[in-house]
Amino acid sequence: YPQAGDTAIFPSGKHKCYVNAAITCYDVTLTGDAADTVLELQANLEVTHDLLITSGIMNLGAGAYTLTVGGDIYLTPVGAGTGTNATLTCGDADITVTGKLNTAGVWHSGAYNPKSIFTGGTGDHTFASMHLLAGTDVVLSSGVTEITGNIASAAFRPDVNTTYNTYSNGSGTVKFTSASAQNMYSPGAAASAYKQFYNLILEKTSSTLQCLSTVGFDIRVENNLTITSGILNTNTTTGVNFDLTVEGTTTIGSASADAVDYATLITNESAIDLQGTNNTTPGLKMLSGGTYNGVANANQSIGSVNAQTTAYNSKIYLTSGTTTIYQEDTGNHAWSTYGTGDVTIYHGNGTVEFTAGTYVYVYNNVNAFYNMVVNHTGAPGNRVALSGDVEVNIDNDLTVTDGDFYAGGAAQLNVGNDCYVNNGATHTFTADGDVAFTVLGEFTVCEDSIYTGGTGANVFGVISMSGGSTLTATSGITTLSGSAGSTNQEGFTWTPFYQRAGATFNHNNGTFHNKNTQGYIGYGPGGWGPFYNYIQDLTANGSHTLNTNLICENDLTISGTATLYGGVWGLRNESGYNMRASGNLTLLAGAGMGGLAYNNDGDMITRGNIIMHTGSILQTATGSSAPYWEVGGGLFNNGGYVY
Numbered sequence: 168y169p170q171a172g173d174t175a176i177f178p179s180g181k182h183k184c185y186v187n188a189a190i191t192c193y194d195v196t197l198t199g200d201a202a203d204t205v206l207e208l209q210a211n212l213e214v215t216h217d218l219l220i221t222s223g224i225m226n227l228g229a230g231a232y233t234l235t236v237g238g239d240i241y242l243t244p245v246g247a248g249t250g251t252n253a254t255l256t257c258g259d260a261d262i263t264v265t266g267k268l269n270t271a272g273v274w275h276s277g278a279y280n281p282k283s284i285f286t287g288g289t290g291d292h293t294f295a296s297m298h299l300l301a302g303t304d305v306v307l308s309s310g311v312t313e314i315t316g317n318i319a320s321a322a323f324r325p326d327v328n329t330t331y332n333t334y335s336n337g338s339g340t341v342k343f344t345s346a347s348a349q350n351m352y353s354p355g356a357a358a359s360a361y362k363q364f365y366n367l368i369l370e371k372t373s374s375t376l377q378c379l380s381t382v383g384f385d386i387r388v389e390n391n392l393t394i395t396s397g398i399l400n401t402n403t404t405t406g407v408n409f410d411l412t413v414e415g416t417t418t419i420g421s422a423s424a425d426a427v428d429y430a431t432l433i434t435n436e437s438a439i440d441l442q443g444t445n446n447t448t449p450g451l452k453m454l455s456g457g458t459y460n461g462v463a464n465a466n467q468s469i470g471s472v473n474a475q476t477t478a479y480n481s482k483i484y485l486t487s488g489t490t491t492i493y494q495e496d497t498g499n500h501a502w503s504t505y506g507t508g509d510v511t512i513y514h515g516n517g518t519v520e521f522t523a524g525t526y527v528y529v530y531n532n533v534n535a536f537y538n539m540v541v542n543h544t545g546a547p548g549n550r551v552a553l554s555g556d557v558e559v560n561i562d563n564d565l566t567v568t569d570g571d572f573y574a575g576g577a578a579q580l581n582v583g584n585d586c587y588v589n590n591g592a593t594h595t596f597t598a599d600g601d602v603a604f605t606v607l608g609e610f611t612v613c614e615d616s617i618y619t620g621g622t623g624a625n626v627f628g629v630i631s632m633s634g635g636s637t638l639t640a641t642s643g644i645t646t647l648s649g650s651a652g653s654t655n656q657e658g659f660t661w662t663p664f665y666q667r668a669g670a671t672f673n674h675n676n677g678t679f680h681n682k683n684t685q686g687y688i689g690y691g692p693g694g695w696g697p698f699y700n701y702i703q704d705l706t707a708n709g710s711h712t713l714n715t716n717l718i719c720e721n722d723l724t725i726s727g728t729a730t731l732y733g734g735v736w737g738l739r740n741e742s743g744y745n746m747r748a749s750g751n752l753t754l755l756a757g758a759g760m761g762g763l764a765y766n767n768d769g770d771m772i773t774r775g776n777i778i779m780h781t782g783s784i785l786q787t788a789t790g791s792s793a794p795y796w797e798v799g800g801g802l803f804n805n806g807g808y809v810y
Contacts, residue, residue: 168188168190169190169192170192171192171193171215172193173192173193174192174193174194174195174196175194175196176196177195177196177197177198177199177205177206177223178198178199179198179199179222179223180199181199181205183203183205183206183207184205184206184207185206185208185209186207186208186210186211186212187209187210189211189212190210190212190213191213191214191215192212192213192215193214193215193216194214194216194218194219195212195214195217195218195219196218196219196221197220197221197222197223197224197253198221198222198223199222199223199224200222200223200251202224202251203223204223204224204226204256205223205224206223206225206226207225207226207227207228208226208227208228208230208232208260209228209230209232210230210232211234212235213235213236213237214234214235214236214237214238215237215238216237216238217236217238217239217240217241217266218234218236218239218240218241219240219241219243220240220241220242220243220253220254221243221244221253222244222245222250222251222252222253222281223251223253223254224254224255225254225255226258227255227256227257227258227259227262227288227290228258228259228260229258229259230260231260231261231290232260232261233260233261233263234260234261234262234263235262235263235264236262236263236264236265236266237265238266239264239267239268239269240255240264240266240267240268240269241269241270242254242268242283242284242285242303243269243270244272244273244281244282244283245273245281247273247274247275247280248275248276248280250273250280250281251281252281252282252283252284253270253282253284254283254284254285254286255284255286256284256286256288257285257286257287257288257290257292257308258288258289258290259288259289261290261291261292262290262291262292262293263292263293264292264293264294264295265295266295266296267298267316267318267319268285268294268296268298268299269298269300270283270285270298270299270300270302271283271301271302272300272301272302272303272332273302274301278331279301279331279332282303282304282332283302283303283304284303284304285299285304285305285306286306287305287306287307287308287309287310287312287337287339288308288310289308289309289310290308290310291308291311292308292310292311292312292313293313293315294312294314294315294316295315295316295317295322296314296316296318296321296322296323296324297314297322297323297324297325298318298319298321298324299325299326299327299334300324300326300327301326301327301328301331301332302328302331302332303327304327304332304333304334305325305327305332305334305335306333306337307335307336307337307339307341307365308339309337309338309339310339311342312339312340312342313342313344314342314345314349315344315345316345316347316349317345317347317348317349317350320350320352321350321351321352322343322345322349322350322376323341323343323349323351323352323363325361325363326352327361329361334361334363336361336362336363336364336365336389337365338365338389338390339365339366340366340367340368341363341364341365341366341368342367342368342369342370343367343368343369343370343371343376343397344370344371345371345374346371346372346374347374348374348375348377349371349374349375350376350377350378351376351377351378351384351386352378361387362387362388362414363384363386363387363388364386364387364389364392365388365389365390366388366390366391366393366415367386367388367391367392367393368392368393368395369393369394369396369397369398369399370396371396371397371398372396372397373396373397373398374397374398375397375398375399375400376397376399376400377398377400377403377404378401378403378404378407378409384409385409385410385411385412386409386410386411386412387412388411388414388415389414389415390415391413391415391416391417391418392416392417392418393417393418394418394419394420394430394431394432395418395420395421395423395424395430396421396424396430398430398432398433399431399432399433400433400435401433401434401435401437401439402433402435402436402437408435408436409437410437410440411437411438411440411441412440412442413440413441413442413450414442415442415444416441416444416449416450416452417432417450417451417452418452418457419432419451419452419454419457419458419481420453420454420455420457420458420477420479420481421454421455421457422454422455422478424455424456424457424477424479425456425479426456426479427458427479427480427482428456428458428482429455429456429457430454430457430458431457431458431459431460432458432459432460434459434460434463434465434467434486435463435465436463436464436465437463437465438465438466438467439461439467439468439469440467440468440469441469441470442468442470442494443469443470443471443494443496444470445470445494445495445525446494446495446496446497446499446525448496448497449471449472449496449500449503450468450469450470450471450472450494451469451470451471451472451473451483452473452474453472453473453474453475453477453481453483453504453510454475454477455477455478455479455481456477456478456479456480456481457477457481457482458481458482458483458484459481459482459483459484460482460484461483461484461485461486461490462484462486462487462513463486463487463488464486464487464488465486466488466489466491467486467488467489467490467491468490468493469490469491469492469493470492470493470494471492471494471496471500471501471502471503471527472492472501472502472503472504473496473503474504474505474509474510474533475505475509476505477510480509480510481509481510481511482511482512482513483504483510483511483512483513484513484515485512485513485514485515485517485519485537486515486517487515487516487517488517488518489517489518489520489540490517490518490519490520491520491522492519492520492521492523493521493522493523494523494527495523495525495527498528499525499526499527499528500527500529500554501523501527501528501529502519502528502529502530502531503528504530504531504532504533505532505533509533510533511533511534512531512534512535512536513534514535514537514562515537516537516563517537517538518537518538518539518540519536519537519538519539519540520540520541520542521539521540521541521542522542522543522544523543523544523545523551524544524545524549525545525549526545526548526549526550526552527550527551528552528553528554528555528576529552529554529559530553530554530557531557531559532555532557532558532559534560535560535561535562536560536561536562537561537563538561538563538565538566539561539564539565540566541565541566541567541568541569541570541572541596542568542569542570543569543570543571543572543594544569544570545570545571547571547593547594547595548571549570549571550570550572550573551570551571551572551573552573552574552575552576553573553574553575553576553577553580553602554576556577556578557578557579558577558578558579558581559574559579559580559581560581560583561581561582561583562583562584563583563584563585564582564584565580565582565585565586565587565606566586566589567587567588567589567590567596567616568587568589568590569590569594570590570594571590571594571595571596571597572590572594572595572596572597574596574598574599574602574604575598575599575600575602575621576602577602578602578603579602579604579605580598580602580603580604580605581605582605582607582608583607583608584607584608585609585610585611586606586608586609586610586611587611587613588610588611588612588613588616588617588618588636589611589613589614589616590616590617591615592615592616592617592635594616594617595619596616596617596618596619597618597621598621598623598625598641599619599620599621600621600622600623601621601622601623602621602623603623603624603625603626604620604623604624604625604641605624605625605626605627606626606627606628607626607628607648608628608629608649608651609628609629609630609631609649609651609653609654610627610628610629610630611630611631611632611633611655612630612631612632612633612636612637612638612670613633613636614633614634614635615635615636616633616636616637617636617637617639618636618637618639619639620639620640620641620643620645620675620677621642621643622641622642622643624641624643624644624645624646625640625641625643625645626646626648627645627646627647627648627649628647628649628650628651628663628683629647629649629651629652629653629654629663629664629683630647630653630663630664630665630666631655631665632655632665632666632667632672633655633667633670634667634668634670635669635670636667636670636671637670637671637673638670638671638673639673640672640674640675640677640679642675642677643677643678644677644678644679644680645677645678645679645680646680646682647664647679647680647681647682647683648683649663649683650683650685651663651685652685652687653665655667661685661686661687662685662688662689662690662714663681663683663685663687663688663689664681664683664688664689664690664695665689665690665691666690666691666693666694666695667691667692667693668691668692668693669693670691672695672696672697672698674697674698674699674720675699676699678699678700678701678702679696679698679699679700679701679702680702680704681701681702681703681704682704684706684709686709686711686712687711687714688703688711688712688713689717690714690715691715692715694715694716694718695715695716695717695718696716696717696718696719697718697719697720698717698718698719698720699719699721700719700722700724700750701717701719701722701748702723702724702725702726703723703724703725703726703727703738704726705725705726705727705729705730705737705738706728709730710737710738710739711737711738711739712738712739712740712741713738713739713740713741714741714742715744716744716745716746716747717740717745717746717747718745718746718747719747719748719749720749720750721748721749722748722750722751722752722753722775723746723748723750723751723752723753723773724752724753724755725737725738725752725753725754725755725758725759725760725783726755726758727755727757727758728757729757729758729759729760729783736760736761736784736786737758737759737761737784738759738760738761739760739761739786740771745770745771745772746770746771746772747770747771747772747773747774748773748774748775749774750774751773751775751776751777751778752773752775752776752777752778753777753778753779753780754778754780754783754784754785754807755783756780756781756782756783757780757781757783758780758783758784759783759784759785759786760784761784761786761787761810770796770797771796771797772796772797772799773796773797773798773799773800774799774800775799776800776803777800777801777802777803779803779805779806779807780805780806780807781805781806782806782807782808783806783807784807784810785807785808785809787809
């Protein structure tokens, strides 16, 4: 047998040779016939220097043997058109190579002839680098292929031109483990036409894996991406962004992490699609020490998001563009982020849009979204639902453009700016149960759209209702809290509650408390309300005006400070608009109604009692068009003034 210092050469035209006893050689070279197996393992083989195949087939057999190479493996056929292929068939052998695997073919007459053929088999492989260059038919191992180095500036170079050659990821795992930076590189024009990885794993401590230059490639993972440590960067070393598509789950972090930012995905301006499997696995799964760094002005897609309970906080930095969440995991959750001790969300002033067509839950007990959009594609009954009886915060806008949205699963839903409901007549935005729903800006229910409240407190800065819309108020208290006017379809800005003709307001036997500081308290060209209980706050040094009919099917209460301002005591009715309360009219301490210099031409009807408190002021009608005040009960004056 060849000895440790020998070079073993297997020439063409000879019978097949077997390694039938474990031996060690310095170099092994195959120059055999292309169609024949020149060398086959029946025992372990160690090559302390290089393994070179210029023609013929080396078969590592089916006995789970090991091939160890201290230098490099070269599959480099010779000749142009007349040469023979150089083939390494790995079988179920394990391979450990200190250097690189380097393959290449020879271009001749419009094709690669001869070419290299690497068939990975089922064993586990370790290489410092893999350079699978043009002219190679490649099937990676279905086991684990570990890349430990970065030889010749590239750890992984699948430069297979798929027009002339074939590439398969072998349904195996490629794992990068170097503690130093590693690069991927592929200059071929068809580099993005195949899925380079089935499973891709990074176990790199704090080092980075990224594309090498402007001719890098889109990263495509057919199954799962796992970053247990280190950094995957979609930006090349020269600043060009390449897309990342993961058809399975992307997991960032590890139960073994010993610090925050232990494992990181940096997405840059790349197009990102982390798919997951609908109704089975999330697109993005965050574990201890994981960081999803989406800080960029880019649009990204994630099947669903799941952040686990962790020892070290995971972090999600969202893009300033739109992150689309389009399906669910096995718990029907499109978004699951738990306590602040487990995950931190940085919204990046971006938008999170939910588009799944099934019944999905959103559980976010952590930090705020900036903008949230519900664009649900499912039939009525399939909806995006808040989950977990927690406080959900949206710093800027909430928009419901399509589908059902159910906020009743939250304890609180807080919107820092505007809420825009435009989901059509077949879908409903529901804040059911005792959920507390707050919109600090404008709450707009567009044409033919529907909002339905529950029993909890609702707070809106401004309300705009378009024609054909329906707003069913909470049976609790609805508060109008802002200082701005409605930006409604007719362009009026002087009223905080605009109810366009054809819009339906259902009071749900609740209380409407108008604290808005606008002078006109509300308007509806076809009628405003009607309300069940209505409370109107007054503002010192300002008047409030009924410029539409105000109808209360129960009690009407006036509160605040009745200061004579422009001849008006607090609240007056304008022109021929009427005020009707089927219950009591109560003026709390200091409140006022009516005016001195202004006509009160509308009819004022109180079916119950008029109850006045200390310092309150009531100015009766003074108009010239025969207005009247009808009181069905009595007048109970507890220190007020009647004029």
